[in-house]
Amino acid sequence: MSRLLQALFGRLPIGWLQLTHSRTRFAAALAGVAFANVLVFVQLGIMQSMATATLTPYGFFRADVMISAPDANAMAEGGNVARQWMLQAMAHPEVTSGMGLFLANVNWQRAGEGLSLTTFGIDPAQPEFLAPELAAKTAPLQMRMAGLLDRLARGLPRDEAAGIRPQAPLSFETSGQTLTLYDSFAGGGGFGGDGYMLVSDQTFLSLFPGRSSAAPDHILLRLRPGADPERVAAELRGLVSDKTLRIRSYAAAAQEDLSYQQTQRPTGVIFGFGVLIGVLVGIVIVYQVLSTDVADHMREYATFKAMGYGHRFFLGIVFEEALILGLLGFVPGALVGGGLLTLMGRITTLPLAVTPGMVLSVLAGTLVFSILSGAIATRRLAGADPADLF
Structure with missing residues (x-):
């Protein structure tokens, strides 16, 4: 040396x-x-x-613009958004489609140990709003009380999760109802839950009867190819009647969520x-x-x-x-x-x-x-x- x-x-x-x-x-x-x-x-x-x-849950969806409540600093926080604002936003010539996104945690008791699954309620008839892995598996969600499970959920044996498929579904009880899982996807445990689950909006409303179909947690919008999400978001802030809403590009919403988690939480x-x-x-x-x-x-x-x-x-x-x-x-x-x-x-x-x-x-x-x-x-x-x- x-x-x-x-x-x-x-x-x-x-x-x-x-x-x-x-x-x-x-x-x-x-x-x-x-x-x-x-x-x-x-x-x-x-x-x-x-x-x-x-950022993981943002990767589950394909959207260009996101409309959220004024207090929605994160995807899993904030109040609901009236679906009527989605109808107003779709009057913009660059907006091609919209979907309400519901979100809440579902508890699954397993042998004395509970799993908290961050559950998204989506419209299975609009697979274009989902990542390719999820879009290819939405057919079972057309059935009542059906879901897709995060196979990387914390506390879930990997072999059990890997065995979930349409030919071998897995059922469990939650909120006094039976939910059947027909397939799985890759997510992973986070700080707000042990994993993720995807269900239809109708199944979500059955699990949470106090929620209304007219008030999702967020509204996702898709734009015409080549449209600038930042520009359209700015124009929508002037078009939508409720000026308190947070209307941002989907990418900006993800980055704001990340900044909030790192600097304010x-x-x-x-x-x-x-x-x-x-x-x-x-x-x-x-x-x-x-x-x-x-x-x-x-x-x-x-x-x-x-x-x-x-x-x-x-x-x-x-x-x-x-x-x-x-x-x-x-x-x-x-x-x-x-x-x-x-x-x-x-x-x-x-x-x-x-x-x-x-x-x-x-x-x-x-x-x-x-x-x-x-x-x-x-x-x-x-x-x-x-x-x-x-």
Whole structure:
């Protein structure tokens, strides 16, 4: 390692030699940096899983414009929307079709353990509003009390979910009624439920008799090919009588939901602070190691300074140490953090995983806070008189 660093820096790797002089202290410093990396990886992984879980239900549908209630900050939040606004919106020349989307949670009790399924009520006669995987499976939804189940739902055995098909349906009791599942699709557990289910709007109203067919949770609109959803949404805000409605392009609605989850919901804010705390822990650990090292070698630094070496030379040594700590501490931190996220993903069925973008961002952040710590640690040397350092 010394030869490699000497070839890299073009000089004796003083920083490496100082760090490895006390191997116990060096190992403790690497463990501290790795711990900070683990914190950041886990928090970023959870934030990423929140983003994936938030956007997953939007992927079930194919729409260009979405009309929601004024308080609908997320797909699963807010009041209902009168169906009459869909009829007004369809008067726009670019709008070709509309569909009411119903949404609520259905509980399924299984051997003492309950599953909460986020259930969507749709019009099975309009498969063009569904993703291709779902559109090909809507035929059974024409029957009363029929549904499609998320085969990745949390708490549902994979072999049982894989066995659900039209020839071998699965039935369960909910709200005093029997619901029969005829097929499955890929969704996954999220933060608001254990999985998803798709039923017809008529089945949905049977499950929730207090709801009205005239008041879905959202209205989805499809436009003519080539139409600009943002422009049409803006024009619909002037066309529809209720000016309080949230009329957005479908893509904008998904991004607003994601932003709301990450910046306004308590869970998103907490995970964001978790990332910040991990970074601060890393800065403090690296700074403590480097400042202690500077103090321990103050006489040597004073000798170099008396010989005419400038502050850039000392910065180079400390930055060398900072980069070594950052890089070598990052590797075990990434491995442990990735292992923890994989384990948590298996237990919770949340989409927890380390992505290449996450690895690069954490590595860059580690190098930045290591260099920042090194710069802070050399402040004492900047204006010191060599005679005062002995």
